[in-house]
Amino acid sequence: MKARFIVLSLAIAATARGDQQTIDPVAAATPQVVDALTGVDFPNAAGEIDAQRASLDALLGTDPVSSLAAIADADAQIPSGVRIRALRALALYDTDPARAALRTAIAKHGASTSGIDLLELRAAIEGLGLIGDATDVATIVPFLDKEESRDIRSAAARALRDIGSTTAIAPLHARLTKEKVAQVQFWISDALRVLSVTPS
Numbered sequence: 364m365k366a367r368f369i370v371l372s373l374a375i376a377a378t379a380r381g382d383q384q385t386i387d388p389v390a391a392a393t394p395q396v397v398d399a400l401t402g403v404d405f406p407n408a409a410g411e412i413d414a415q416r417a418s419l420d421a422l423l424g425t426d427p428v429s430s431l432a433a434i435a436d437a438d439a440q441i442p443s444g445v446r447i448r449a450l451r452a453l454a455l456y457d458t459d460p461a462r463a464a465l466r467t468a469i470a471k472h473g474a475s476t477s478g479i480d481l482l483e484l485r486a487a488i489e490g491l492g493l494i495g496d497a498t499d500v501a502t503i504v505p506f507l508d509k510e511e512s513r514d515i516r517s518a519a520a521r522a523l524r525d526i527g528s529t530t531a532i533a534p535l536h537a538r539l540t541k542e543k544v545a546q547v548q549f550w551i552s553d554a555l556r557v558l559s560v561t562p563s
Contacts, residue, residue: 388437391430392445396422400448403455416455428456432464435483436471443479447486454490465491466502476511485518492522500531507538507551516542517550524554527561 399418402411423430434441435449450468453461465487472484488506491499503526506519516538523531532555539551 386430386433388430388433389440391423392434392437392441392449393422396430396434397445400445400452403448403451412455415452419452419455428453428458428460428464431456432460432467435464435468435487443482447479447482450483450486450490454493457494462491462494462496462499465494466499469502473506481512481515485512485515488515488518488522492518492525495522495526497526497528497530499526500528500534504531504534507534513544513547516544516547520547520550520554524550524557527558529558529561532558 396419399415399422402415402418419427419431431449431453435446435453437446441449450465453464455461468483468487469491472480472487475481475484484506488503491503495503500523503519503522506515507523509515509519520535520538523535535551535555535558539548539555542548542551
């Protein structure tokens with residue numbers, strides 16, 4: 364009886380914490396949530412970003428980050444476009460749990476070489492760039508050398524630019540010396556331009 368009580372208590376505690384494992388991603392991805400996620404596809408002014416976040420907060424309850432992370436991690440249970448938008452939406456939340464969810468997605472998709480997994484990797488890198496800090500430079504730098512995808516290399520350069528840590532300057536320079544694709548060269552150069560005027 365005591366063991367059963369402990370198991371029940373742990374389950375209640377996990378639910379109260381909003382652990383991702385306790386969230387049914389299919390139930391979380393209601394038509395209203397899917398509709399609200401559509402807005403993350405478009406550039407927004409600060410006020411619109413606040414409105415998007417408020418809309419998701421209202422729809423997803425007390426722990427929207429865990430719900431978004433569960434949707435993003437749902438694989439075939441949720442359409443790929445919704446999963447990608449959930450990853451992008453995590454960047455609306457400048458919190459440690461949102462950063463952790465994006466790092467988890469990067470680790471999950473990091474070895475991808477094509478297809479939807481590569482798009483999810485790109486969304487997670489871009490999202491972490493928007494809300495990450497200097498400690499996330501080490502997570503993103505390896506993707507400057509992802510030879511299978513110029514889009515991932517470009518996304519990594521933009522993410523490093525957005526994080527704004529001068530610790531990214533050396534690896535960006537190193538990649539620029541061997542990068543052959545004009546698109547990626549542009550984003551690396553842009554990142555270096557921004558970081559060169561960033562206070563250390």
